[in-house]
Amino acid sequence: MNKKTVLRAAGLALGAGAMLASAPAFALSATTTGSKLTTSSDEGHKIARVYDTSADSRSAKGEYERQASPNTIKNLWNKSGNGTVVKSATGSKIAKGRACRQEQAAPDSCGAWKFN
Template sequence: MNRVRFVAAALLTGALAVPTVTAVAADAYGGGAHAWSPAAGDSGRIAVKDNSKDGDPVKTEYYRTASPDTKRTLWNHSGPGTTSYSGDGSRVYKFKACDENYGNPDDCSGWVIP
């Protein structure tokens, strides 16, 4: 009976030690902006690419688990076809992609959860 308890305890400990949540790649498109996370295989990074040729910058607005009430913005001012990456940090848990429209509302996706 002690052996059964030991095996059950070992299996339970092993099951709890295995991560049950893995980062799932998610994409958002708003106008000519394309944002995704995890970026570069890291759930603490996000990227935004400019897919338009309108001359306006693109951005991604996002939140991290370590500061859930702080909205962050990653801009890409480098032009069409370029990608900007955030620095590493806690996991990105919500984001959207936006194409800047000076003087008019931005073209944004809805919020995406990776």
Template structure:
């Protein structure tokens, strides 16, 4: 009986010490465009969904952990109702979603951090 209690205590301690949670996705919406990261529980992926039928593309501006000084862009030129996903890389640390407006200022969200 004492051995069972010892094993139970070890299992409980390991369960508390080892984090098992997955990254929570955060979304930002600018106009009809939504950017989401982490995508599919991968902190190195960001997605851009174009939910507007205005004929203009949408994009996300974002920064990665390993190159925090480099502004990156993920464009969705595929049209309304489509999603594009970035290539995998280091963790996305902040991003914003934008809906391009020809001849006018783009509709952009504020910066968010996942």
């Protein structure tokens, strides 16, 4: 091998090692038409945020379950309008969640459950 090839291989190995050593920041993110629910690993997945993502005169809602209260679904409503976000109080880690949209004279429509 020539010197250039050796240096290139060493650079690739260092880059790969740096990527493996860094801690990834994962977040729970669930969406449906008009609504998005997120948590952040920076906050230990202890706060839920609900974004209203559509100017459709319908409220956005997040449904979530905390580790400390299994089988208890909490609702976080965002009735503030398109482009706004509301956040929950801090609690135990959010184990699962889904985004929902208020429907007029019908059950709310919700996306799939996402898990931390």
